[in-house]
Amino acid sequence: MIEIDVHTRDDGIGVVVPRGRLNMVAARQLKEVLADLVGSGTSRIVVDMAETTFLDSSGLGALIGGLKSARQAGGDLRIARPVPAVTTVFELTNLDRVLRARDDVETAFDD
């Protein structure tokens, strides 16, 4: 079961918070959420993963899809605060450079 919260900050950055397990079922929802954000003009996105307890390859696929469309629209997608179970998946797939984890949601776009 997952709940995905979305809000746009005053600085125009979209913050997406998936709470729960990011598996096949949830990946579809995340894909839509990210597509809607980029489609409505928000191309800088932080995914706050502090409450994402599980990630699999379909969840990864949704994140990468979002990353690509954000970049095409001139922005970027950044990951913040992954838990160890999620970090393991980034490492096993060598995506820890492409989706480098930030320690903080607030400052994820500062560099």
Add this chain to the structure above:
Amino acid sequence: MIEIDVHTRDDGIGVVVPRGRLNMVAARQLKEVLADLVGSGTSRIVVDMAETTFLDSSGLGALIGGLKSARQAGGDLRIARPVPAVTTVFELTNLDRVLRARDDVETAFDD
């Protein structure tokens, strides 16, 4: 899975918030939480059930146990904001009078 939050208000009333399913496993935890509260001198207790999604006879047993020890200590135990799935259980067991549900946590002890 359940999480039980407990805090004591300035007016001395203990507020217990079980989040999740109150089944056999959770009932043991709730029993302890209520016994600890009464044992430490808090005999007026509100159980806020707004986020209790399921209740069975063992959960009921824990509530009644808490009610009895609260009353023995000169206080009471009151139920607030049950969801329909929980109200059904109070009705089926004719406990809707003994454990009359209040609409509000704040004012549960006003009468």
Add this chain to the structure above:
Amino acid sequence: MTDGRLVLSAPAVPEVLEVVHTMLAQLWARADTWDQRDRTRFELAVIEVLGNVVEHAYAHDTESGRRFDITLVADDEHVVASLADNGLPVALDLSGVALPEDELAESGRGLALATAALDDLRYERVEGRNHWTLECRRGSAG
């Protein structure tokens, strides 16, 4: 006719109730026209009867320990749970089940709740195992 049955076999320990709650959620995800009250009374009865198995139905110290099987099936009009366990035989008169006299009793409400919630509850002892069958019909009062 697709087969939407959910079948679990597991050790009879309280923690496994969580798995059964999740199975019920998935059953309703497929039987999505059932309303909240029917869902509640069926879930309640299943957890009560299974809780009793976990609590009371001690096995004859079998090598492999206490275990149970549960099958959940829903069609448009009925939802049925079949439980089996290797515990001791149960000596109960299900027709005589009632709420405790003492309003403030802390236990003894499980079977009365299950009976009130279900349209049908049956118990049989077959080949050294206990079999419970629980049924709700859509929209009935229970």
Add this chain to the structure above:
Amino acid sequence: MTDGRLVLSAPAVPEVLEVVHTMLAQLWARADTWDQRDRTRFELAVIEVLGNVVEHAYAHDTESGRRFDITLVADDEHVVASLADNGLPVALDLSGVALPEDELAESGRGLALATAALDDLRYERVEGRNHWTLECRRGSAG
């Protein structure tokens, strides 16, 4: 020796993955000395392989639809998942599984992840069914 096996039989639909996550949580509740990293890699592999079954293993339009069985067992040193499904035979060379060349590919990482996470992954076709066996040894790198 008590039998702590958890066995589920269910329709092969994405929503049922939630039940398997809960079963894994209960498995760890009993095998409580296993550390987080071992738990993570086993759960990941199970969900990847089962996700593939749900997504790719279409049955020959059997009467009863696509279904799968999963058995989870843990002892002090090993944890094993056995999956079986009635889908089409799988033509895969598991030894040739690798991450996609394109770093930004949106799919194709499932089996590579499962292989990296497990100590052993086996596939067999037996009596018209696909059988997958997944194993982690405690504390190994995967």
